[in-house]
Amino acid sequence: MNNSFVDGTATRASARPVTAAPTDEPVVLELSAVKRHFGTGDRRVQAVDGVDLSIRRGEVVALLGPNGAGKTTTLDMLLGLTEPSSGTVRVLGTTPQRATSSGSIGAVLQTGGLLGDLTVGETVRLIASLHGADALDRVDDVMARADLEHLARRRVSKCSGGEQQRVKFALAMVSDPDILVLDEPTAGMDVTARRHFWDVMRADADAGRTIVFATHYLEEAEQFARRTVVMHRGTVVADAPTALLRASLGERTVSATVDEDAGALVALLSAADGVAGVRLDGDRLSLRTADSDAAARILLDNGAHDLEIAAPTLETAFTALTEN
Known part of the structure:
Protein backbone atom coordinates (compact mmCIF):
# COMPACT_ATOMS: atom_id res chain seq x y z
CA MET A 1 0.00 0.00 0.00
CA ILE A 105 24.82 9.65 18.44
CA GLY A 106 23.28 8.23 21.61
CA ALA A 107 20.46 5.77 22.12
CA VAL A 108 17.86 4.53 24.55
CA LEU A 109 16.90 1.04 23.42
CA GLN A 110 14.36 -1.54 24.57
CA THR A 111 16.98 -4.26 24.67
CA GLY A 112 20.33 -4.26 26.41
CA GLY A 113 20.64 -4.86 30.12
CA LEU A 114 22.15 -2.80 32.89
CA LEU A 115 24.52 -4.09 35.58
CA GLY A 116 22.16 -4.79 38.45
CA ASP A 117 24.83 -4.84 41.18
CA LEU A 118 25.94 -1.26 40.54
CA THR A 119 24.10 1.74 41.90
CA VAL A 120 22.51 4.24 39.54
CA GLY A 121 25.22 6.80 40.25
CA GLU A 122 28.02 4.27 39.73
CA THR A 123 26.48 3.20 36.43
CA VAL A 124 26.30 6.72 35.05
CA ARG A 125 29.84 7.58 36.19
CA LEU A 126 31.22 4.34 34.73
CA ILE A 127 29.81 5.02 31.28
CA ALA A 128 30.80 8.68 31.48
CA SER A 129 34.40 7.67 32.21
CA LEU A 130 34.52 5.91 28.84
CA HIS A 131 33.87 9.25 27.12
CA GLY A 132 36.55 11.25 28.94
CA ALA A 133 36.79 14.10 31.40
CA ASP A 134 34.15 16.28 29.76
CA ALA A 135 31.56 13.52 30.11
CA LEU A 136 32.47 13.02 33.78
CA ASP A 137 31.92 16.73 34.34
CA ARG A 138 28.39 16.32 32.92
CA VAL A 139 27.34 13.51 35.29
CA ASP A 140 25.59 15.74 37.85
CA ASP A 141 23.72 17.62 35.15
CA VAL A 142 22.70 14.43 33.36
CA MET A 143 21.49 12.85 36.63
CA ALA A 144 19.36 15.92 37.27
CA ARG A 145 17.93 16.02 33.78
CA ALA A 146 16.99 12.33 33.99
CA ASP A 147 15.45 12.95 37.45
CA LEU A 148 17.78 10.39 39.02
CA GLU A 149 19.40 12.40 41.81
CA HIS A 150 17.26 10.80 44.52
CA LEU A 151 18.06 7.34 43.09
CA ALA A 152 21.84 7.76 42.90
CA ARG A 153 22.55 5.22 45.67
CA ARG A 154 19.91 2.69 44.68
CA ARG A 155 21.11 -0.50 43.04
CA VAL A 156 19.96 -0.79 39.46
CA SER A 157 18.39 -4.18 40.20
CA LYS A 158 16.07 -2.45 42.69
CA CYS A 159 14.87 0.11 40.13
CA SER A 160 11.52 -0.26 38.40
CA GLY A 161 11.28 -0.67 34.65
CA GLY A 162 10.53 3.03 34.20
CA GLU A 163 13.43 4.03 36.44
CA GLN A 164 15.78 1.81 34.45
CA GLN A 165 14.62 3.56 31.29
CA ARG A 166 15.63 6.85 32.88
CA VAL A 167 19.04 5.38 33.71
CA LYS A 168 19.43 4.41 30.04
CA PHE A 169 18.46 7.95 29.08
CA ALA A 170 21.18 9.35 31.34
CA LEU A 171 23.74 6.98 29.81
CA ALA A 172 22.73 8.15 26.33
CA MET A 173 23.25 11.78 27.33
CA VAL A 174 26.67 11.67 29.00
CA SER A 175 28.52 12.05 25.69
CA ASP A 176 26.38 15.11 24.82
CA SER A 248 -4.60 14.57 5.88
CA LEU A 249 -7.58 12.23 5.89
CA GLY A 250 -9.75 15.32 5.90
CA GLU A 251 -12.66 13.65 7.65
CA ARG A 252 -14.16 14.88 10.88
CA THR A 253 -16.55 13.02 13.12
CA VAL A 254 -19.89 14.78 13.59
CA SER A 255 -22.39 13.62 16.19
CA ALA A 256 -25.66 14.97 17.55
CA THR A 257 -28.71 13.99 19.55
CA VAL A 258 -31.75 13.37 17.33
CA ASP A 259 -35.43 12.51 17.76
CA GLU A 260 -36.43 8.90 18.24
CA ASP A 261 -37.89 8.73 14.72
CA ALA A 262 -34.67 9.54 12.86
CA GLY A 263 -34.92 7.08 9.99
CA ALA A 264 -35.55 9.77 7.39
CA LEU A 265 -32.61 11.84 8.68
CA VAL A 266 -30.30 8.82 8.56
CA ALA A 267 -31.36 8.18 4.96
CA LEU A 268 -30.85 11.86 4.05
CA LEU A 269 -27.35 11.94 5.50
CA SER A 270 -26.40 8.57 4.02
CA ALA A 271 -27.25 9.93 0.58
CA ALA A 272 -25.33 13.18 1.07
CA ASP A 273 -22.07 13.68 -0.84
CA GLY A 274 -18.93 13.02 1.16
CA VAL A 275 -20.70 11.50 4.16
CA ALA A 276 -19.73 8.04 5.42
CA GLY A 277 -20.24 5.82 8.44
CA VAL A 278 -23.67 7.13 9.42
CA ARG A 279 -24.64 5.35 12.62
CA LEU A 280 -27.54 5.68 15.03
CA ASP A 281 -26.95 4.52 18.60
CA GLY A 282 -30.10 5.17 20.61
CA ASP A 283 -30.81 8.87 20.10
CA ARG A 284 -27.18 9.68 19.21
CA LEU A 285 -26.34 9.91 15.52
CA SER A 286 -22.73 10.03 14.29
CA LEU A 287 -21.03 10.21 10.90
CA ARG A 288 -17.74 11.01 9.18
CA THR A 289 -17.36 13.74 6.60
CA ALA A 290 -14.83 16.11 5.06
CA ASP A 291 -17.46 18.89 5.05
CA SER A 292 -18.51 19.06 8.67
CA ASP A 293 -20.28 22.40 8.18
CA ALA A 294 -22.67 20.92 5.60
CA ALA A 295 -23.41 17.89 7.76
CA ALA A 296 -23.99 20.07 10.80
CA ARG A 297 -26.39 22.23 8.81
CA ILE A 298 -28.45 19.21 7.79
CA LEU A 299 -28.57 17.98 11.37
CA LEU A 300 -29.58 21.33 12.86
CA ASP A 301 -32.16 22.00 10.15
CA ASN A 302 -33.77 18.69 11.08
CA GLY A 303 -34.04 19.35 14.79
CA ALA A 304 -30.80 17.75 16.04
CA HIS A 305 -29.11 19.27 19.08
CA ASP A 306 -26.05 18.85 21.31
CA LEU A 307 -23.88 18.91 18.20
CA GLU A 308 -20.22 17.83 18.48
CA ILE A 309 -17.51 17.97 15.80
CA ALA A 310 -14.22 16.16 16.42
CA ALA A 311 -11.10 16.72 14.34
CA PRO A 312 -9.18 13.69 13.05
CA THR A 313 -6.52 12.27 15.33
CA LEU A 314 -3.14 10.79 14.53
CA GLU A 315 -4.60 7.43 15.54
CA THR A 316 -7.19 7.79 12.77
CA ALA A 317 -4.49 8.41 10.17
CA PHE A 318 -2.27 5.66 11.56
CA THR A 319 -5.09 3.12 11.41
CA ALA A 320 -6.00 4.06 7.85
CA LEU A 321 -2.39 3.76 6.72
CA THR A 322 -1.69 0.39 8.32
CA GLU A 323 -5.02 -1.43 8.25
CA ASN A 324 -4.20 -3.42 5.08
Whole structure:
Protein backbone atom coordinates (compact mmCIF):
# COMPACT_ATOMS: atom_id res chain seq x y z
CA MET A 1 0.00 0.00 0.00
CA ASN A 2 1.26 3.49 -0.82
CA ASN A 3 -0.50 6.63 0.37
CA SER A 4 0.29 10.14 -0.75
CA PHE A 5 -0.69 13.29 1.08
CA VAL A 6 -1.50 16.17 -1.20
CA ASP A 7 -3.27 19.36 -0.12
CA GLY A 8 -4.37 17.71 3.11
CA THR A 9 -6.10 14.81 1.40
CA ALA A 10 -5.17 11.16 1.69
CA THR A 11 -5.22 9.29 -1.60
CA ARG A 12 -4.04 5.83 -2.56
CA ALA A 13 -1.53 6.36 -5.33
CA SER A 14 1.84 5.35 -6.67
CA ALA A 15 3.36 8.76 -5.91
CA ARG A 16 5.86 9.11 -3.09
CA PRO A 17 4.53 10.41 0.22
CA VAL A 18 4.87 14.12 0.86
CA THR A 19 7.82 14.76 3.17
CA ALA A 20 8.36 17.47 5.71
CA ALA A 21 9.20 20.86 4.25
CA PRO A 22 12.96 21.27 3.71
CA THR A 23 14.87 23.65 5.94
CA ASP A 24 18.29 25.27 5.83
CA GLU A 25 19.59 22.81 8.45
CA PRO A 26 22.01 20.12 7.26
CA VAL A 27 20.98 16.50 6.83
CA VAL A 28 22.38 14.47 9.75
CA LEU A 29 20.72 11.09 9.15
CA GLU A 30 20.27 9.60 5.71
CA LEU A 31 19.07 6.21 4.53
CA SER A 32 19.16 5.56 0.80
CA ALA A 33 17.40 2.54 -0.74
CA VAL A 34 18.01 0.61 2.47
CA LYS A 35 16.92 -3.01 2.68
CA ARG A 36 17.49 -5.54 5.45
CA HIS A 37 16.44 -9.16 5.48
CA PHE A 38 16.99 -11.99 7.92
CA GLY A 39 17.25 -15.67 7.11
CA THR A 40 17.27 -17.40 3.74
CA GLY A 41 14.95 -19.40 1.54
CA ASP A 42 11.54 -20.08 3.01
CA ARG A 43 12.65 -18.53 6.29
CA ARG A 44 13.71 -15.22 4.77
CA VAL A 45 12.05 -12.20 6.38
CA GLN A 46 12.24 -8.82 4.67
CA ALA A 47 12.33 -6.52 7.70
CA VAL A 48 13.11 -3.29 5.81
CA ASP A 49 12.31 -2.99 2.13
CA GLY A 50 13.70 0.04 0.31
CA VAL A 51 13.59 2.87 2.85
CA ASP A 52 14.66 6.36 1.77
CA LEU A 53 14.77 8.81 4.66
CA SER A 54 16.57 12.08 5.37
CA ILE A 55 16.45 13.81 8.74
CA ARG A 56 17.83 17.28 9.37
CA ARG A 57 19.51 18.80 12.39
CA GLY A 58 17.06 19.75 15.15
CA GLU A 59 14.14 17.70 13.88
CA VAL A 60 11.98 15.68 16.27
CA VAL A 61 10.79 12.69 14.27
CA ALA A 62 8.40 9.97 15.46
CA LEU A 63 8.69 6.56 13.84
CA LEU A 64 5.35 4.78 13.99
CA GLY A 65 4.17 1.41 12.79
CA PRO A 66 2.62 -1.84 14.00
CA ASN A 67 4.76 -4.65 15.36
CA GLY A 68 6.93 -6.04 12.58
CA ALA A 69 6.84 -2.81 10.55
CA GLY A 70 10.64 -2.51 10.58
CA LYS A 71 11.03 0.33 13.07
CA THR A 72 13.54 -1.29 15.42
CA THR A 73 15.58 -2.73 12.54
CA THR A 74 15.76 0.76 11.01
CA LEU A 75 16.96 2.25 14.30
CA ASP A 76 19.51 -0.55 14.70
CA MET A 77 20.95 0.31 11.29
CA LEU A 78 21.17 4.00 12.23
CA LEU A 79 23.21 2.97 15.27
CA GLY A 80 25.43 0.53 13.41
CA LEU A 81 24.10 -2.42 15.39
CA THR A 82 23.17 -4.18 12.16
CA GLU A 83 24.28 -3.69 8.57
CA PRO A 84 21.85 -3.12 5.70
CA SER A 85 21.58 -5.96 3.20
CA SER A 86 21.74 -3.25 0.54
CA GLY A 87 21.63 0.53 0.39
CA THR A 88 23.56 3.06 2.45
CA VAL A 89 23.19 4.60 5.90
CA ARG A 90 25.04 7.82 6.80
CA VAL A 91 25.13 9.56 10.17
CA LEU A 92 26.62 13.05 10.30
CA GLY A 93 28.30 12.30 6.99
CA THR A 94 30.07 9.17 8.22
CA THR A 95 29.26 5.57 9.05
CA PRO A 96 26.93 4.76 11.96
CA GLN A 97 29.74 2.85 13.69
CA ARG A 98 32.07 5.86 13.66
CA ALA A 99 29.32 8.22 14.84
CA THR A 100 28.44 5.85 17.68
CA SER A 101 32.03 5.31 18.80
CA SER A 102 32.66 9.06 18.85
CA GLY A 103 29.59 9.68 21.01
CA SER A 104 27.94 11.81 18.33
CA ILE A 105 24.82 9.65 18.44
CA GLY A 106 23.28 8.23 21.61
CA ALA A 107 20.46 5.77 22.12
CA VAL A 108 17.86 4.53 24.55
CA LEU A 109 16.90 1.04 23.42
CA GLN A 110 14.36 -1.54 24.57
CA THR A 111 16.98 -4.26 24.67
CA GLY A 112 20.33 -4.26 26.41
CA GLY A 113 20.64 -4.86 30.12
CA LEU A 114 22.15 -2.80 32.89
CA LEU A 115 24.52 -4.09 35.58
CA GLY A 116 22.16 -4.79 38.45
CA ASP A 117 24.83 -4.84 41.18
CA LEU A 118 25.94 -1.26 40.54
CA THR A 119 24.10 1.74 41.90
CA VAL A 120 22.51 4.24 39.54
CA GLY A 121 25.22 6.80 40.25
CA GLU A 122 28.02 4.27 39.73
CA THR A 123 26.48 3.20 36.43
CA VAL A 124 26.30 6.72 35.05
CA ARG A 125 29.84 7.58 36.19
CA LEU A 126 31.22 4.34 34.73
CA ILE A 127 29.81 5.02 31.28
CA ALA A 128 30.80 8.68 31.48
CA SER A 129 34.40 7.67 32.21
CA LEU A 130 34.52 5.91 28.84
CA HIS A 131 33.87 9.25 27.12
CA GLY A 132 36.55 11.25 28.94
CA ALA A 133 36.79 14.10 31.40
CA ASP A 134 34.15 16.28 29.76
CA ALA A 135 31.56 13.52 30.11
CA LEU A 136 32.47 13.02 33.78
CA ASP A 137 31.92 16.73 34.34
CA ARG A 138 28.39 16.32 32.92
CA VAL A 139 27.34 13.51 35.29
CA ASP A 140 25.59 15.74 37.85
CA ASP A 141 23.72 17.62 35.15
CA VAL A 142 22.70 14.43 33.36
CA MET A 143 21.49 12.85 36.63
CA ALA A 144 19.36 15.92 37.27
CA ARG A 145 17.93 16.02 33.78
CA ALA A 146 16.99 12.33 33.99
CA ASP A 147 15.45 12.95 37.45
CA LEU A 148 17.78 10.39 39.02
CA GLU A 149 19.40 12.40 41.81
CA HIS A 150 17.26 10.80 44.52
CA LEU A 151 18.06 7.34 43.09
CA ALA A 152 21.84 7.76 42.90
CA ARG A 153 22.55 5.22 45.67
CA ARG A 154 19.91 2.69 44.68
CA ARG A 155 21.11 -0.50 43.04
CA VAL A 156 19.96 -0.79 39.46
CA SER A 157 18.39 -4.18 40.20
CA LYS A 158 16.07 -2.45 42.69
CA CYS A 159 14.87 0.11 40.13
CA SER A 160 11.52 -0.26 38.40
CA GLY A 161 11.28 -0.67 34.65
CA GLY A 162 10.53 3.03 34.20
CA GLU A 163 13.43 4.03 36.44
CA GLN A 164 15.78 1.81 34.45
CA GLN A 165 14.62 3.56 31.29
CA ARG A 166 15.63 6.85 32.88
CA VAL A 167 19.04 5.38 33.71
CA LYS A 168 19.43 4.41 30.04
CA PHE A 169 18.46 7.95 29.08
CA ALA A 170 21.18 9.35 31.34
CA LEU A 171 23.74 6.98 29.81
CA ALA A 172 22.73 8.15 26.33
CA MET A 173 23.25 11.78 27.33
CA VAL A 174 26.67 11.67 29.00
CA SER A 175 28.52 12.05 25.69
CA ASP A 176 26.38 15.11 24.82
CA PRO A 177 25.37 13.56 21.47
CA ASP A 178 24.20 15.56 18.49
CA ILE A 179 21.55 12.90 17.78
CA LEU A 180 19.39 10.83 20.11
CA VAL A 181 17.72 7.63 18.91
CA LEU A 182 14.98 6.37 21.22
CA ASP A 183 13.18 3.04 20.93
CA GLU A 184 10.04 3.10 23.12
CA PRO A 185 11.86 5.45 25.53
CA THR A 186 9.03 5.93 28.04
CA ALA A 187 7.99 2.29 28.35
CA GLY A 188 7.28 1.59 32.00
CA MET A 189 7.37 5.25 33.05
CA ASP A 190 4.47 6.75 34.96
CA VAL A 191 2.65 9.82 33.66
CA THR A 192 4.78 12.28 35.65
CA ALA A 193 8.05 10.71 34.50
CA ARG A 194 6.89 10.66 30.89
CA ARG A 195 5.97 14.34 31.05
CA HIS A 196 9.34 15.25 32.56
CA PHE A 197 11.17 13.17 29.96
CA TRP A 198 9.46 14.92 27.05
CA ASP A 199 9.96 18.36 28.61
CA VAL A 200 13.70 17.62 28.56
CA MET A 201 13.50 16.31 24.99
CA ARG A 202 11.64 19.38 23.81
CA ALA A 203 14.29 21.66 25.32
CA ASP A 204 17.02 19.59 23.68
CA ALA A 205 15.35 19.84 20.30
CA ASP A 206 14.96 23.61 20.69
CA ALA A 207 18.72 23.74 21.35
CA GLY A 208 19.42 21.89 18.10
CA ARG A 209 19.64 18.25 19.12
CA THR A 210 18.10 15.83 16.62
CA ILE A 211 15.69 13.29 18.11
CA VAL A 212 14.28 10.20 16.42
CA PHE A 213 11.96 8.03 18.48
CA ALA A 214 9.82 4.96 17.94
CA THR A 215 6.77 4.72 20.15
CA HIS A 216 3.51 2.85 20.60
CA TYR A 217 2.02 5.88 22.37
CA LEU A 218 0.32 7.74 19.54
CA GLU A 219 -0.36 10.68 21.83
CA GLU A 220 3.41 11.07 22.33
CA ALA A 221 3.94 11.38 18.60
CA GLU A 222 1.04 13.80 18.37
CA GLN A 223 2.26 16.01 21.19
CA PHE A 224 6.03 15.94 20.77
CA ALA A 225 6.99 15.02 17.20
CA ARG A 226 7.13 17.76 14.63
CA ARG A 227 7.35 15.14 11.89
CA THR A 228 5.95 11.62 11.77
CA VAL A 229 7.15 8.73 9.63
CA VAL A 230 4.80 5.75 9.39
CA MET A 231 6.25 2.36 8.47
CA HIS A 232 4.27 -0.69 7.36
CA ARG A 233 5.69 -4.03 6.21
CA GLY A 234 9.19 -2.62 5.97
CA THR A 235 8.36 0.44 3.89
CA VAL A 236 7.61 4.10 4.58
CA VAL A 237 3.92 4.68 3.82
CA ALA A 238 3.75 8.27 5.07
CA ASP A 239 6.24 10.98 5.96
CA ALA A 240 4.89 14.41 6.82
CA PRO A 241 4.66 17.09 9.50
CA THR A 242 2.61 15.55 12.29
CA ALA A 243 -0.18 18.13 12.09
CA LEU A 244 -0.52 17.61 8.34
CA LEU A 245 -0.56 13.84 8.70
CA ARG A 246 -3.26 14.07 11.35
CA ALA A 247 -5.41 16.29 9.14
CA SER A 248 -4.60 14.57 5.88
CA LEU A 249 -7.58 12.23 5.89
CA GLY A 250 -9.75 15.32 5.90
CA GLU A 251 -12.66 13.65 7.65
CA ARG A 252 -14.16 14.88 10.88
CA THR A 253 -16.55 13.02 13.12
CA VAL A 254 -19.89 14.78 13.59
CA SER A 255 -22.39 13.62 16.19
CA ALA A 256 -25.66 14.97 17.55
CA THR A 257 -28.71 13.99 19.55
CA VAL A 258 -31.75 13.37 17.33
CA ASP A 259 -35.43 12.51 17.76
CA GLU A 260 -36.43 8.90 18.24
CA ASP A 261 -37.89 8.73 14.72
CA ALA A 262 -34.67 9.54 12.86
CA GLY A 263 -34.92 7.08 9.99
CA ALA A 264 -35.55 9.77 7.39
CA LEU A 265 -32.61 11.84 8.68
CA VAL A 266 -30.30 8.82 8.56
CA ALA A 267 -31.36 8.18 4.96
CA LEU A 268 -30.85 11.86 4.05
CA LEU A 269 -27.35 11.94 5.50
CA SER A 270 -26.40 8.57 4.02
CA ALA A 271 -27.25 9.93 0.58
CA ALA A 272 -25.33 13.18 1.07
CA ASP A 273 -22.07 13.68 -0.84
CA GLY A 274 -18.93 13.02 1.16
CA VAL A 275 -20.70 11.50 4.16
CA ALA A 276 -19.73 8.04 5.42
CA GLY A 277 -20.24 5.82 8.44
CA VAL A 278 -23.67 7.13 9.42
CA ARG A 279 -24.64 5.35 12.62
CA LEU A 280 -27.54 5.68 15.03
CA ASP A 281 -26.95 4.52 18.60
CA GLY A 282 -30.10 5.17 20.61
CA ASP A 283 -30.81 8.87 20.10
CA ARG A 284 -27.18 9.68 19.21
CA LEU A 285 -26.34 9.91 15.52
CA SER A 286 -22.73 10.03 14.29
CA LEU A 287 -21.03 10.21 10.90
CA ARG A 288 -17.74 11.01 9.18
CA THR A 289 -17.36 13.74 6.60
CA ALA A 290 -14.83 16.11 5.06
CA ASP A 291 -17.46 18.89 5.05
CA SER A 292 -18.51 19.06 8.67
CA ASP A 293 -20.28 22.40 8.18
CA ALA A 294 -22.67 20.92 5.60
CA ALA A 295 -23.41 17.89 7.76
CA ALA A 296 -23.99 20.07 10.80
CA ARG A 297 -26.39 22.23 8.81
CA ILE A 298 -28.45 19.21 7.79
CA LEU A 299 -28.57 17.98 11.37
CA LEU A 300 -29.58 21.33 12.86
CA ASP A 301 -32.16 22.00 10.15
CA ASN A 302 -33.77 18.69 11.08
CA GLY A 303 -34.04 19.35 14.79
CA ALA A 304 -30.80 17.75 16.04
CA HIS A 305 -29.11 19.27 19.08
CA ASP A 306 -26.05 18.85 21.31
CA LEU A 307 -23.88 18.91 18.20
CA GLU A 308 -20.22 17.83 18.48
CA ILE A 309 -17.51 17.97 15.80
CA ALA A 310 -14.22 16.16 16.42
CA ALA A 311 -11.10 16.72 14.34
CA PRO A 312 -9.18 13.69 13.05
CA THR A 313 -6.52 12.27 15.33
CA LEU A 314 -3.14 10.79 14.53
CA GLU A 315 -4.60 7.43 15.54
CA THR A 316 -7.19 7.79 12.77
CA ALA A 317 -4.49 8.41 10.17
CA PHE A 318 -2.27 5.66 11.56
CA THR A 319 -5.09 3.12 11.41
CA ALA A 320 -6.00 4.06 7.85
CA LEU A 321 -2.39 3.76 6.72
CA THR A 322 -1.69 0.39 8.32
CA GLU A 323 -5.02 -1.43 8.25
CA ASN A 324 -4.20 -3.42 5.08
